[in-house]
Amino acid sequence: MSLAFRNEIDITVWLDGGVIADVAIQPRSRPPLTRLFTGKPAASLLPVLPRLFSLCSVAHQVAFLSAIEAAHGQQAAPAMARCRLTAVVAERLTELLRSLFVGRLALDGASAAAVRAMMQATTVLGGASEGVSETLRREAVAQIKAALAALGIAGEGQALAPGSVLAAHVESCEGEGLSPPSVEQSFLTVADDLDVITRLLAGGAAYSDAPELRGEVPETGVWARWARRGPALPAADPAARLAARIAEIARLCAWLDRGDDVLDDNVVATYRLGAGKGAAAVECARGRLYHAIVLDEENRIVNFEFLAPTEWNFHARGPLVRSLKGAMLAAGRRGRDAVRALVGAFDPCVGFKLDFREVGHA
Numbered sequence: 434m435s436l437a438f439r440n441e442i443d444i445t446v447w448l449d450g451g452v453i454a455d456v457a458i459q460p461r462s463r464p465p466l467t468r469l470f471t472g473k474p475a476a477s478l479l480p481v482l483p484r485l486f487s488l489c490s491v492a493h494q495v496a497f498l499s500a501i502e503a504a505h506g507q508q509a510a511p512a513m514a515r516c517r518l519t520a521v522v523a524e525r526l527t528e529l530l531r532s533l534f535v536g537r538l539a540l541d542g543a544s545a546a547a548v549r550a551m552m553q554a555t556t557v558l559g560g561a562s563e564g565v566s567e568t569l570r571r572e573a574v575a576q577i578k579a580a581l582a583a584l585g586i587a588g589e590g591q592a593l594a595p596g597s598v599l600a601a602h603v604e605s606c607e608g609e610g611l612s613p614p615s616v617e618q619s620f621l622t623v624a625d626d627l628d629v630i631t632r633l634l635a636g637g638a639a640y641s642d643a644p645e646l647r648g649e650v651p652e653t654g655v656w657a658r659w660a661r662r663g664p665a666l667p668a669a670d671p672a673a674r675l676a677a678r679i680a681e682i683a684r685l686c687a688w689l690d691r692g693d694d695v696l697d698d699n700v701v702a703t704y705r706l707g708a709g710k711g712a713a714a715v716e717c718a719r720g721r722l723y724h725a726i727v728l729d730e731e732n733r734i735v736n737f738e739f740l741a742p743t744e745w746n747f748h749a750r751g752p753l754v755r756s757l758k759g760a761m762l763a764a765g766r767r768g769r770d771a772v773r774a775l776v777g778a779f780d781p782c783v784g785f786k787l788d789f790r791e792v793g794h795a
Contacts, residue, residue: 492717503711523558528718547583610771652752653720
């Protein structure tokens, strides 16, 4: 199957001297899944998902399977639910680490080997449909812990190892390259799930391309999860967002190591909406992912909609725009690099192109 759609986000930052006067975002275009799969058996979409979504493919598979089960009034058995949760957490850990390094850091031989080892170990844990033995699980977690330690992440709640590649990266993001404006932050939560799902099924692609809730466009992802766990937030500058990402990596590794059930975020939530109608929300690396499906009596797709975190964070009125518009920017490359770091901190699931233009010089 060959699908043609624009898989890049265009971001134009308009400068007025040392201030960001405006930010324009042209979003990606997304595959028209309802049009492509209407009338086909629900099972026919499952093997296609990894080709449609190269990033967070496990989260998409879990969301799709969970939505189908909800449509049938079923729930995954506890062992299967646990397997899916572990797979989603392992994938989230991988994606968070990937976003730190791909295209951003030059790695020495030891660090590059640690990243490869980390990716290999999380792949062992990443099967959404079948589990792994306890021995393999422990070996994979030990490999993950060793790889993170080599990169400077010693454990949950601990400071980065001095002189490590990640410590140097955090230090490079600190400074006065970008001073974000003071804005009221809003965050997507599990309490919003049913509202989002109802709007998604009613509005289809028009809603999923530009979602909103009660006139607002809340943020989702690492920073939103950080906000839910703490009463106060530091300034949401690139360094703070990077620190939150690293802290979550350590936290997820600790959860995999403990093997217990204590993990908030409502990682996988399912909703039965009536006969043949179901939905699921999965908390993946970049935020809350939604799948909603309507099936006929023959288990064929009548309607299928999905909403990815990127559509919230890179909305034309969304959190990235709010974080940039009105910000003070250092002159030259330092300021522009800080903007790029902030865009990267929101971690879109597709590539982005960033342009800078002076007001009056369009």
